[in-house]
Amino acid sequence: MDIQRIAAFSKGHEGGNPAGVVLLDTSIGEEEMVRVAAEVGYSETVFAVPLDASGKKWRVRYFSPETEVPFCGHATIALGTVLGKQVGWGTFELTLNDAVITVDAHRSETGVVATLTSPPTNSQAVPDALLTEVLSLFGFRQADLDDRLPPARIHGGSDHIVLLLSDRTRLAGMTYDLSLGRDVMRRLGVATIMLVVVKDDQTFVVRNAFASGGVLEDPATGAAAAAFGGYLRDRNWPHRGRFTIRQGEDMGQPSLIGVELDNTPGSPVRVSGGTRRI
Structure with missing residues (x-):
């Protein structure tokens, strides 16, 4: 093989x-x-x-x-x-x-x-009880969230929960119990929990917890990027047809994800990136 x-x-x-x-x-x-x-x-x-x-x-x-x-x-x-x-x-x-x-x-x-x-995209609000559980997993509070984009369950081929954080240092300090995270993510049926900080309207710094797959963190998550693109569109974010995700920086594995989308609700999103052989 x-x-x-x-x-x-x-x-x-x-x-x-x-x-x-x-x-x-x-x-x-x-x-x-x-x-x-x-x-x-x-x-x-x-x-x-x-x-x-x-x-x-x-x-x-x-x-x-x-x-x-x-x-x-x-x-x-x-x-x-x-x-x-x-x-x-x-x-x-x-x-x-x-x-x-x-x-x-x-x-x-x-x-x-x-x-x-990507497959078609969609998003929906996160119920309060679920949000409390997810915040608790990471030791976050409501005050740690950036209210420009409310927490959401997002989909672009697989399901993810996205939390927009107001402080880059909180993102850098992300930590959680892998076993508990696995239980939470699998019970909720989400692939990752996506933590996001806005750099500017077209640039986002991201970390993706991936305990559902037995991995603490993903250095680059294209499926979540697609879902996030659909969510930005749903919230009328000024994406201008494209934006960039910076991921993996806090892991020492810097990654760049390019996302292109139009304004058609639910339509697929294009996700691009360079590659290298290992």
């Missing part, structure tokens, strides 16, 4: 979020995919099987070291890079468990850039 290791959303020759990429001739069992993902040890490994002879259509599944994930942005970006190099640059159609998306890969002056088009 050929397992390729690609860091997605890298900042030049550093940072990014590592993903395992496995191209298969035929499907393998779920237990085998879980085993391989655990052996690779990254937050996600993507498995892809061709659906026809063109090399442009693939059946795709994502696994963390502990469980299947419905959609993973950084692994999709990594997959796009591998497909572009092995099959040819261009656009690939990916059939997920619950959606069909695309990823485009091309060369640039700085290396390889991949762009995914």
Whole structure:
């Protein structure tokens, strides 16, 4: 089995979020995919099987070291890079468990850039009781929140909870109990809890707690970025059609995520990033 290791959303020759990429001739069992993902040890490994002879259509599944994930942005970006190099640059159609998306890969002056088009997006308010539980997990209080964007449950292929914080130091000091976080996130059915600080209207500094997948933190989270883009649109944030997410800085793995969107409610969001081979 050929397992390729690609860091997605890298900042030049550093940072990014590592993903395992496995191209298969035929499907393998779920237990085998879980085993391989655990052996690779990254937050996600993507498995892809061709659906026809063109090399442009693939059946795709994502696994963390502990469980299947419905959609993973950084692994999709990594997959796009591998497909572009092995099959040819261009656009690939990916059939997920619950959606069909695309990823485009091309060369640039700085290396390889991949762009995914997410599933449809949506968002909803977080009930007070749930918000209290999530704040308690991180030791936050209501006073730590930035009221320009209220807490929300956001979706762009998978579900996330987003909290906008008013203080960069609170973001830098993020800590929580991994076991408790796993219980909370799995019970709520969310992939990550996304903590955000506004740098300016088009730039956000982010940390994503990923205890649901057995990982304390993700250095770059494309699925959450897509969901967050949809949420900004729902709240009429002045996004100007694009914005940048800076993630992984407090982990020493700086990552850059580009997001493009229009003003059509619920429509897919485009998420882009550079990659590097590990």
